[in-house]
Amino acid sequence: MYFYSEPLLFLGIDRLMKRVLNALLFSFLLSLLCSTLNAASFRYGLDVLDDDACAFLEGSRVGLITNKAGISSAGESNYRLFLRHGVDLRFLMAPEHGFNVDVAAGATVRDSRTSGSLKVYSLYGSSKKPDRNLLNTIDILIFDLQDIGTRCYTYISTMFYAMEAAEDAGIRFMVLDRPNPIAPVPADGFQLDPDCRSFVGIVPVPFIHAMTVGELALWMKKHFFSSLRLDVIRMKGYDRHLFADELHGFRFISPSPNIGSVETALVYPATVFLEATNISEGRGTDQPFRQFGAVFIDSGALKRALDDFRLPGVRFTAVSFRPSASKYKGLACSGVRLDVTDRMVFEPFRTGVALLVALHTLYPGLLDLESHGEFFDKLAGTPLLRRMLLTGCSLEEILAASRLQVHEFEEANPQRFIYP
Template structure:
């Protein structure tokens, strides 16, 4: 299997010969031999790399979630690094002044909350505005390109963790998303997608032969990525989503929870492809720092059958029911609820309190069918014969 960066370096890079190139990337921008895209472009005799652009977590992936990043100079190459996660998330004209073309090489994890795809959207917007070309070097969707889960983001709940009306689990690669953004959502820049060679829609990341490079500090594994479409919703509550542990988004808990009771209740739901194990943990930072939390670790028993969105929502609803006096949704100083931004709707929070969250799963099915039709023209890669896409 060849990644977009491999195809680009082997010959497609002739499209940028004689042009000033900027690269939007981070530590996940590597070829199949784990050499960085920064080095590959910087050392290439026919590529004039003049600027780097850093998304959330920074160009080297060492900044915590939500931490503002300053523009800087890359010590290895001496190139300027323009932050796309600082005072503004939109590239300015000054940031693009020195370049003719922007190359995008970032590994997404397949969930709409992940901000890399919105850094891509804003860069596409800027390329259109300032007359620059945009090239996407495609990478696998690590949780596959067949399944979709969740609902579409409502207009009143748009944010940088849900900027556009796509599902929680979208089943697209970044290249496919770029084409969708361009034609359906108005990010109409001069776009070229360099596809992979050998990826199929039914492939999980561990079937590609590629090494897992954590896209961010709390994305250590494929199991985390598979659960993330559901367990990321926990961030909008007073529960710990396991940040500050070795199993973020797999450990869910709080000091007030009885992990054994919660695991029994969750397993009693008999959800497909997943089970809960009681556990205790002490986060080293963020919620409940240095406090003992009790809860569950979610274990995927069949990744082809699990619905992470349904599972994460069911777990939150159970905790709200079992601990009504302790559980709460996190509210910002401006009155907005983070949960609404992650859920993409204000309806779900109320349904959880009413004990009717399961109805939301049924309601969202129609939205998924709508999105399935919307995305069809932008699917680059083949599916196994008989697979439903």
């Protein structure tokens, strides 16, 4: 494939210049072709297992941690795929929000059954760790959940506890890898302070970690579970420089009730901190995490304050809404909606900190950062962010402090990725 053939576009240009321009054109088209081929051949870890008729699981008793988002590129549920291949699947386990992803955030998930009467044990009830007696009945525990790329999302914690339980029980642990939907967003935000460790932040990685669940599992094994027998079934055709909905074959099934799209997953790290304030993060509306507000907010003033930051890749619009659930249920709220205008330059953490700085400046004391401080610190992974906000630090001062921590993490973990 060679493009130097005296194209009409280049008539009258020096021959050397023509060679340079054609070489650049060739390079661009080749890069575009490779990207397209990768996207077109994308396969989940589940698909890779399916391609081999689940031969790796032959003769093993299996338990599976999943929810309804655990599907193949053809849309088949993972547990049905296993049964179709004759896998000895003993039970399922479900994380926060339950197997059907219909349980509200923080609400207890009860044991249930699939439509085919397969037992589904809760990992978000009286215990968040797989029961040892159940693990004694299987040979391998499989994890197949869709993460969203932000540390304060409990599926990472579920995987941590499951790996710990599998190591204690002496059984294998397998991760069927899935895309990080916001993978092109680089690591950002504060690392986890050990004193703030909780189920909404359990591993010391940056707030936006930029890894897939398979990469996180390998990282956790290295740092916490050295004797665990871990297998990661890697995806095929995965390009970490693409957002998940740019991968041909990726199917977005909401992994939790309020994450309805890749776009929502992208703005989630910008607005999730508001969960620990007196500001509605949009729960109970048709735009959760994509709009926020409160009964006391002047939406015009807030929009102007946010516009002054000149944040890249995002546009703010003054809105009003009336939540049907959660904070300010049934009350008229004024606020702002975030619309991402350019994914490749949008910075969720920078935007999130700017929201907090603007809100604290306009409504000092009304965010209730002090009385909700413990929860806020758990979401942020550190008390440092809250302290800097309360003492009036600027956006750039806060970002500089967080970048130091990200740099330290990246320097200490240069081989954390398994995909180019």
